Structure formats: structure tokens, C-alpha cells
Amino acid sequence: MVTATPFLMFEGKAEEALTFYCETVPGSRILSVERYGPGEAGPEGSVKMARAAIAGLEVMASDSYVRHAFTFTPSLSLFVNCTSEDEQSRIVEGLGNGGGMLMPLDNYGFSRRFAWLNDRFGVSWQINLP
Structure with a gap:
């Protein structure tokens, strides 16, 4: 089955943001956090991939190790x-x-x-x- 999941890309704040959302929105929790290890592409300990359920909606997030010229937009x-x-x-x-x-x-x-x-x-x- 094909699925779609919102994906939030942060620059070093993924875990802080997901923790904040789970503390603020009732019925939310962090499901998993996978971190970059030594010698991997991202800074060691930063979020490679995380999943949270925010009011029942599964959301994925990561810390981008590549700096980019864009951020989030209210259109989504x-x-x-x-x-x-x-x-x-x-x-x-x-x-x-x-x-x-x-x-x-x-x-x-x-x-x-x-x-x-x-x-x-x-x-x-x-x-x-x-």
C-alpha cells in the first residue's frame, strides 16, 4: 500500500521541535529517533530520522547536514x-x-x-x- 507522511527538515533542531510539539499538542508522542553515528554524513548525534505522532498524525523529521536557502512556508x-x-x-x-x-x-x-x-x-x- 502506498502511504504519504509529512516530513519536516530542520537544520539542527529536529529533536527539540518534535519534543516541543509532543509537549504542546495533546495525544502526541515521539515514536523513534535515529541519530548519525561517527563517520556518517551528518554531525554525530544529530537526528538522521525521527518519527512522532502529533495528535494521531505520523510526522517524520530530520536534521539536514546540508545548509539550504529555504525554510518552511505557511502554504503547507x-x-x-x-x-x-x-x-x-x-x-x-x-x-x-x-x-x-x-x-x-x-x-x-x-x-x-x-x-x-x-x-x-x-x-x-x-x-x-x-
Whole structure:
């Protein structure tokens, strides 16, 4: 069976980001972390490949050992449906800390409470209360 999984490429912050997401979004956990060893392409100890379940969605991540001229873009985001206003407010506050708000928490007509933000790692999140 063919599968598709979101893949997040960081430059040295993969484990920090996944840990932060798992602490911030309920029902999330790190599934596995594989690190570069001595003599491998990436810096020893950095994340070669990691997997996490973020609110039930499996996400893969790695630390790129190649510097690149691009980063994340809001045109691709992780969409989270919350079950309460308190939960949503906590997630928006947590993920938004050190990041940037694209659409502050509000009623936009298509949702009674919605926020869109970039976290401090540059990953874009849409946080919804249906």
C-alpha cells in the first residue's frame, strides 16, 4: 500500500521541535529517533530520522547536514482540531511563543474559533475549534 507522511527538515533542531510539539499538542508522542553515528554524513548525534505522532498524525523529521536557502512556508501547515476553548488557547499560546501569528485567534466565519501561526521553528499551524 502506498502511504504519504509529512516530513519536516530542520537544520539542527529536529529533536527539540518534535519534543516541543509532543509537549504542546495533546495525544502526541515521539515514536523513534535515529541519530548519525561517527563517520556518517551528518554531525554525530544529530537526528538522521525521527518519527512522532502529533495528535494521531505520523510526522517524520530530520536534521539536514546540508545548509539550504529555504525554510518552511505557511502554504503547507499542520491543521489541528481542538475539543475545547481552553485546549485551543493553550495550544495557540504554546506554539505561538517565539513564533509569529498569521491569523490571531478569532471567529472568521468558516470557524467559530481559529488561529494560524508559525512556531519558533518556522512550521505553520492552523488551530481550529469546529
